[in-house]
């Protein structure tokens with residue numbers, strides 16, 4: 001079987017990183033940053049955490065290219081949904 | 096070519112299904128199938144995430160006020176609980192891969208327990224909302240929505256506070272449904288793991304149930320900051 | 332003499348998937364993709380008939396300008412239910428769940444789909460969705476139009492919106508599971524030697540269809556769920572009175588429902604690619620272009636939904652972008668039409684029934700597609716929005732496209748599915764009747780719509796009567812034409828001429844096993860050594876059996 005077994009050390013460090021990320025996001029949420037920075041920070045941390053889960057807990061880092069394609073295609077289609085719909089809402093006031 | 100007929104499956108692994116050539120092909124199909132399913136899940140939740148984005152940009156003050164009324168402590172604890180369950184799930188897969196049956200059973204049981212803990216805390220939160228008259232719409236005719244418990248930031252209309260709460264209930268509710276399905280799934284896996292079905296050679300069911308569990312965790316990783324943390328910095 | 336190698340043992344061929352097991356239980360609990368295909372065939376035929384009945388009432392009502400047969404409330408329900416049943420319970424599962432289910436594993440040399448149990452589950456889910464919808468119809472019906480636009484559907488309609496929505500929600504999962512199964516099967520279960528570019532174009536188009544099913548259907552699922560939630564709880568999701576946004580409903584709805592048109596038409600294009608190449612006995616012109624244009628349609632199909640919102644307060648800039656993208660999606664469709672035409676050129680064409688449907692498809696689909704370009708132009712769309720022009724346009728795509736491909740494919744593979752030949756004379760006759768009836772029904776609607784006749788009213792100004800009489804006359808011819816194959820196909824299951832394993836003398840894998848095939852399709856795992864559509868002239872083609880035996884010995888058709 002061409003299966004890669006992720007080491008325990010990696011699992012533990014990802015777990016700790018996720019906990020740190022959670023603490024960080026709570027801290028950042030209570031702190032008032034200028035402008036839209038609060039949302040940006042919160043989403044950045046969430047994306048990093050999700051990426052860690054996908055790459056290590058879900059083994060995508062060690063999976064075939066096909067799995068990569070499948071996963072990124074979902075993100076791509078989600079981006080289509082958001083981009084083309086917001087393209088309506090955000091340009092309504094233009095005229 | 097004729098020699099390969101009919102003897103194909105002789106001596107093969109008992110878990111090999113008749114229409115696959117070998118376990119490797121079966122594993123590939125199972126994993127790909129789960130990933131494609133997760134793609135549909137991403138699109139499913141995507142519709143709600145979009146509705147959230149739209150209305151949050153439309154009614155920022157009301158959304159911030161409503162969000163501040165949620166319990167940050169319970170939300171944060173639940174996030175940690177779910178991350179911990181993802182960790183034990185990953186360890187369960189690891190134990191299956193390395194052939195440690197006892198560890199596998201313990202990790203799966205822990206994962207289920209943590210999942211139930213999450214659901215329990217969620218139930219407490221839902222009950223708090225019920226007590227505060229924050230169940231949106233006419234779902235409970237005898238207990239209509241009433242935003243008077245929510246501290247309104249400047250520019251927040253009570254009607255739009257209600258919109259936050261339907262989004263909150265729709266998204267966390269859908270997430271909880273997925274958790275319940277996950278707990279059910281893992282209970283089946285736990286049963287077979289206890290019976291010793293999964294080992295280094297064959298553990299695809301553990302693996303793909305894990306994929307599902309981690310995915311549900313990821314949804315929460317986004318829900319937590321988006322629902323609980325969007326207006327705390329505006330208070331005081 | 333060119334030999335077509337087959338992959339079955341002569342000795343076992345008397346047992347096929349139909350007679351392998353008997354009894355109702357063996358059908359209801361089957362995991363064989365071929366039997367599940369037949370289960371689907373039976374159920375979608377029922378819904379097609381039901382949807383056709385509603386169509387009949389619509390055409391009867393519109394025979395006269397006065398609203399004399401049905402009250403306006405009843406008429407609203409009739410066209411809504413016609414749409415819901417035809418779209419969600421016939422067109423979307425039509426080719427993928429029947430022909431696709433039957434042929435995808437066979438064409439790639441697999442024993443079954445990757446997940447046979449999930450395949451059976453998808454049929455039960457489809458049935459459950461169907462029952463819920465039938466409940467909605469019997470309880471009192473729905474009157475929102477098949478599009479369920481909010482806030483009418485969420486706040487004002489007094490009909491069974493939630494039940495009908497739930498039926499669609501449930502049946503959506505059956506199409507998600509079918510798509511998932513196809514994607515995994517095509518990726519992981521191809522026979523040795525069956526490379527991606529040796530796949531029949533039917534497989535490519537089903538792969539593209541599955542992508543649309545998997546990526547689009549969840550969005551309509553959540554949309555319907557939110558709609559039901561709003562209707563139950565009266566919260567402001569889509570209702571502007573409560574702070575919601577009705578255009579959001581339209582965005583989410585059409586994010587799925589425009590691509591859903593490609594769920595209907597892509598499989599049909601796959602069938603037509605097979606038919607055109609095989610009945611011209613020529614390799615398809617530009618195989619890779621036809622294959623990739625399917626994928627291009629699946630992707631581009633998701634970028635154009637806003638053309639349904641040109642008159643729905645969508646921003647002008649979004650309108651322009653959606654208009655441009657809608658023009659762009661015509662390119663891959665046009666590539667297919669040109670390549671089919673080029674394939675016909677200097678081919679040795681035989682005008683059997685399936686080919687008549689394929690040729691009909693090309694013409695009708697072109698008309699449907701070209702009028703689609705009219706609608707993609709904002710200025711014309713504003714003029715013809717919600718008129719019969721739209722109705723005619725999408726019927727040319729859905730009936731002239733999807734239905735013609737379905738009927739063509741059903742005839743073409745009927746010998747493989749049933750082991751019997753259909754009566755060729757009746758086949759050709761009914762294909763012509765359907766073609767004439769279809770055009771007579773829907774061509775006048777283009778004119779009436781362009782002149783301003785709105786859709787979804789049971790009464791209309793008398794100057795439109797001539798078009799409506801023509802249309803109703805056409806509809807009765809169309810209905811009559813559709814009854815003919817319904818009768819002779821059933822008749823042929825018992826009385827038809829026994830079919831050979833390879834009645835059309837073609838190289839595809841599905842023709843290299845018995846008709847009907849054995850339970851696991853091939854008795855040895857096929858090894859593919861040829862390209863798709865590798866033809867020799869028919870008189871030089873000889874079918875040889877697996878091993879030393881000739882196919883004759885293996886032919887179960889000889890009692």
Ligand SMILES: [Cu+2]
Nearest residue numbers: 589636638639
């Ligand atoms: Cu469209």
